[in-house]
Amino acid sequence: MNKEKEEIVERIINNSLDKIMAERFGRYSKYIIQQRALPDVRDGLKPVHRRILYAMSELGLTNDKPYKKSARVVGDVIGKYHPHGDTSVYDAMVNMSQWWKSGIPLLDMHGNVGSLDNDPAAAMRYTEVRMAKVCNYMLEDLKKNTVAFIPNFDDSEKEPSVLPTIFPNLLVNGTTGIAIGMATEMPPHNLNEVLEATIAKLRRPSITLDGLMEHIKGPDFPTGGIIYGNKGVFEAFESGKLEKEKIKLFCKYEVVKKDKLQFIEITEIPFGVVKSQLVYDIDVLINTETIDGLLEIKDQSDREGIKIVITLSEEANVESIISFLLQKTSMQVNYSYNNVVIHNNSPKLMGLNELLEAYIEHIKIIKTRTLTYDLEKYLLRLEIVLGFIKVSEIPDKVIKVIRATEGGKAAVIENLMNAFNFTTNQATAIAELRLYRLSKTDKEAFLIEQADLEKKIANTKELLDDEKKFVNYLILLLKQMIKDMPTPRRTQIFEEEFTFNHDKKDLVKEEIVNIAFSKLGYIKRLSQKVVDSNDFSTFALKEDDYLLYIDKANTVHNFLVFTNWGNYAIIPVYKIQETKWKELGTHLSAFVDLAPGENIINVIEVEDWNSPDFIVMATKLGFFKRTKIKDFEVSRTNKTYTAINIDNKDEVINVAVSDGTKDILIITAMGFATKYNEAEISLYGPKAKGTKGVYLVNKDFVACFTPTHFNDIVIMISDDGYIKKMKSREIYYVPKTAKGKEIFKNRKLNPYFISDMHSSENDEKILIKLEDNKIAVRSTKDYSITNSDDSFTKIKTDSYMAGFIKKEVKAYKFDxxxxxxxxxxxxxxxxxxxxxxxxxxxxxxxxxxxxxxxxxxxxxxxxxxxxxxxxxxxxxxxxxxxxxxxxxxxxxxxxxxxxxxxxxxxxxxxxx
Structure with a gap:
């Protein structure tokens, strides 16, 4: 027991945890970067892919041999070279065989290998695999001492540190990977274009990027598609990473008209897009978005290729719908470049020029070593052939020496070397030579082989000694690869940018509907037929809720919804779901989220954001400002924005729309009325606070305001159910710094406040929420016009909870x-x-x-x-x-x- 304690004590590391963690994590990071996530710039492979190909090479699974079970290959890989899970190895094999993920697949897998719909491949016990033809260019020189071999994880086997490929795998097939603190993202490119660019660089090493791009136009994705704009391509090729520009990849489609219908037929989708997810996303848009003319979508893809059919009505605006779908779905995606690779055992970001230089350097090294190896073999064979020729001239003497030798093979070799001056290699070959090879026919064959070997040796030495001829030799090899594997470009590239030219109005069926907003934020969309066939007494509301707005609206318009906390939101009319008369409707939270205690105070329908109208805002403490309608326009409608900056103790009491020609009539809680021209209220942006717009005394505050004309009738209703009608002209102009005209005296106990106020030339309706949760309708024409200093009149109803004046609040185009x-x-x-x-x-x-x-x-x-x-x-x-x-x-x-x-x-x- 004491001995175990002593051993434990000896293993205690006396160091700080942060230093230990930093050192251990550093080692782990280095392993992940070099051995797991990033490809080698020379062969474009990660260790797992390299080990798979080497294991299959050892099993003899070339493209002209029968398939072998995937499970057998996986077993060899994880048993000899890759000490990780079998699932990760099999997944890597599947990816190497899927045509939609690689420019040229490296493996030929037989069986279910998945699909564009992201279906999983069959289990490894069902599928069979062999190498594709392209692997011949990656492994043919493996046995010629071209690359270094390193021990495997348990030192029981050897594996190549890199493959002797002359196939530009990194550029042609691309790669993705996430390491520690870095990642790589490289798209596939066209094989023929890459090889042509390589040939151009071999001929002219100083070639510029523009010169290379005459050959490599850009990425070439296996799923096709269209790239609009080449600025992103240039930046990616120049630096190896996209920072300012983007590569925008679009699906390929055509529009077909048939039987009074229109069809968008998608035949190619962007790289990396899951086809089933794309179909689902479009189907969701069809069911949730009110897009006029967008009927249905069907996936008619089969073995012959992709075919996604979107059905449109005959009247549908095809261009606008296509533009909308491109922006809202993965029919168009942005692709990123991040060419981080392992170069000289370190991660490095490389542009196109550097990648080609590394590839050329690699094939030069490989082919130099191959030629050197071949030369050595030619020289050895020539040495042996010359010995055979010499033996064929003196066969009897050679046989006599052999027969006279006492001892085994070693003695024969030694006697031949002593008797005829044969070299060791020659003597060994002669000792192993069969007698029938000494015939006259074989002598002629040896003479022919001698001539052939001498020619090969001369050519090989010339290639090794003459750089120019060596480069031409490499060019011939690359041209042969182009001839063996012709690869037409699949992705089209256009220099001009794609222009999205749809307006939301073009996608929405324009119709007039009725929209209602309640104080608690419930929104209803009702058809005119529903409104005409129902009575307001049955209009559904919560017990503590009441109507704030109800009017007709156009489906292509928008609502500005203002809150008491000085925020606003935009709700497009078409997004409001149609509801039944007796349903509460859709809550505002389905569009935007309001904070606890934040309530709607008013809504304004906006027909045109370029309207010359203004939004006039007022707070309880008397701050006023005007803001142009245009300043409220935003692209995102799923959040709230600041309409006016207010203090914590202040709140917005009303918001109104005005055309700039009206007066502003302000009523305070104590009954003072102030009126002045709207032009006296300064223009500010949405985030400004505004300026003082009314004189307040003691604890008085602004109760309500309304834009008004000189000949208008002003209607006010109080929160306790009283109404007052008076002429706007009775309120004279009063400076903002002066006390207003007193038009009523409020009660000291249980004071009432102006809950709604409106100015118009016509009579309006008042919608009153009763105590039994029903709505009663009253007309302002039932009440007489009084003087400004006359008292309020009781609204004719049995019970009263709340009420509002039904008015038209819209921002129109300039007429x-x-x-x-x-x-x-x-x-x-x-x-x-x-x-x-x-x-x-x-x-x-x-x-x-x-x-x-x-x-x-x-x-x-x-x-x-x-x-x-x-x-x-x-x-x-x-x-x-x-x-x-x-x-x-x-x-x-x-x-x-x-x-x-x-x-x-x-x-x-x-x-x-």
């Missing part, structure tokens, strides 16, 4: 034809408002003037204005047209021009 009347109307409204504003300001300035003085001042002002030349209607329209022609979608500039226009005398007379 040039309507702009003339808008500017004329703006001139009139601005003129009246400015006159009122001037009077209010004058009346508020100290000292107070008498009534007669005020009237005199007003009379002077009006007379001064009356002296201005009156513009005719034609002149006013001409001025408006001039403004429209210089509009250029710059609403701010247009408003500035409008505000400088004071109107005409008729408007002054109306005021007077």
């Amino acid at each position: 040039r034809s309507k702009a003339y009347q808008k500017i004329i109307q703006q001139e009139e409204e601005q003129d009246i408002n400015k006159t009122l504003e001037i009077e209010i300001i004058k009346a508020s300035k100290p000292p107070r003037k008498s009534k007669e003085s005020k009237e005199k001042t007003l009379e002077i002002n009006l007379l001064t204005d009356a002296q201005k030349p009156k513009k005719s209607e034609e002149q006013r329209f001409k001025d408006a047209e001039d403004q429209i022609n210089t509009f250029d979608l710059n609403v701010e500039e247009l408003l500035a021009k409008i505000n400088r226009t004071l109107g005409d005398t008729d408007t002054k007379k109306k005021k007077k």
Whole structure:
């Protein structure tokens, strides 16, 4: 027992764990990099592949021999050379035999070897294997001392450190591998092009990359496909790695029209794409995306080749659908280059020029050693043949010496050397020679062989001594390989980039639907037929939920959804699933995720992102800003974005859309109303905070706001079920820094707040959530217009939980034809408002003037204005047209021009 303890103590390593781990992991990393994951630049093989080919070579499994069970080969490999699992070895064998993974497969496997659908191969006990024809070029010189042999894992066998290949396996078949801290990714290339480029470099070693690319156009994938744009190819060939550019590989397809239908027939798919997964992905798009005209997909592939058929309707926009599918599925993929290989026992990133140089250096070494080996054999044979010829001239003497020799073979050899001056090799061969070889016929044969050997020796020495002739010899070998294995290019390459030219609107069936949003985030899409055949009293909502928006919308439009935390999301109308009237609908979380406590405050339908309209936002603490519709456009619709930057104690109370010509009417919680022109609110980007837009006293805050015109009717409803209608003109212009007009006094106990507010020339509907979870509909025309300082009126209903004014909230395209009347109307409204504003300001300035003085001042002002030349209607329209022609979608500039226009005398007379 004490002895065991002493032995354990002796094995304790007195060192820090980090140093031990670093040293052990370093050794492990080196092993993985050199012996597992990265290929050797010379033969393009990883150790497992090299050992498989060597084991099959030892078993004699050349392409002209019968197949042998894969299990037998796997057993030899793992038993003699590769001490790892049988599954990894068999998987490597399967990969080497699959035509869709290698430019030229190295193995010929008989049986089920898998498929493009990623089906597994049959078990090794069922399949049979032998080497492909190309392996002749990889192993033919193996026995000629061309490469070094190293001991196997248990020193019981020898294995080659590299194969003596003259086949450019690394470039032709490519490779992939993940090591420690590095990886390799090399695509296949065309054999004929690689050999032609090699020949060009042998003839002109200083050839440039452009010169090489005249031969090697780019990758040549076994599954075909099309590459658009060669910038990525140039970068990959130059540096060995893609960083700035990409190689974009597309499937090959054609469009066929038949029987009032259109078909997209895919005949080639990108390299590395699983065919069944591609079909599945497209099928999912057909079932989940609302793509107009995209009907079905069928995989009709067979032994003759790939054929995936996508069926379209006769009216479908084929080009847009193809462009959409290319972007959304693996019909188009980006391929990466990362040419990391083992060169001189170290990992190195190499470009095309370096790879070809390493390949040429390897075949030069191999063929030099082969020629040297052959020369030695020729010289030895010539030596023996000359001995045979000499013996054929003196056969009797030689026989006499042999018969007279006492002893065995060694004595005969020694006596022959002493008697006739034969060399050891000659004497040994003569001693083993049969007597019938001394005939006259054999002497003539030896003379012919002598001449042939002398010629071979001379040629071989010439090749070894003359570099130019040696290079020509290599070129002849490479040309012979091209002749033996002609390989047409399978992947087409076009210099121009592919242009994706689809618009989402081209893929969606344009129709008008009804969309409803609730406060808790439930969204419904309803057909007009469903809306017409149902009553709002049966509209499904949760008990604590109420409607926030319901209106007609176009399926090619988008919704901007704004939240109280200053965020927004984009929901395309076509993505909203159609639901039943009595169903809750799809929750907002199916599109984007909101934080706990974050709620929808408003939604706006956007017809065109280039609309000149603005989004006006206001927060509870009185910060306002305007943002162009265009600034909210984003490419991804599965996340929220910042609409306005707010403080933690603040929140957004409303968001509205405006065309830039309106006023902004603001109501505070304490009942103060402020109104000023929208142009006074500054333009900011989505992430800005905005500026103070209203004067707040004590603990007052903004309750609601709405864009309004001078002749509009303003409708307000409170959270306790009261309504107020008044004319917008009753609220005079008030500067942002001044206290607004008090239009109601709020209660100190249980105060009420304005829950919704809208300004319009027409009457609107009010949708009211009742206590029994039903919805009642009321019209604003049932309520009279009151003065601004009149009290609210109770909404006619038995019970009241919440309500909102059903209004149209959209951002439209700029309509040039309507702009003339808008500017004329703006001139009139601005003129009246400015006159009122001037009077209010004058009346508020100290000292107070008498009534007669005020009237005199007003009379002077009006007379001064009356002296201005009156513009005719034609002149006013001409001025408006001039403004429209210089509009250029710059609403701010247009408003500035409008505000400088004071109107005409008729408007002054109306005021007077």
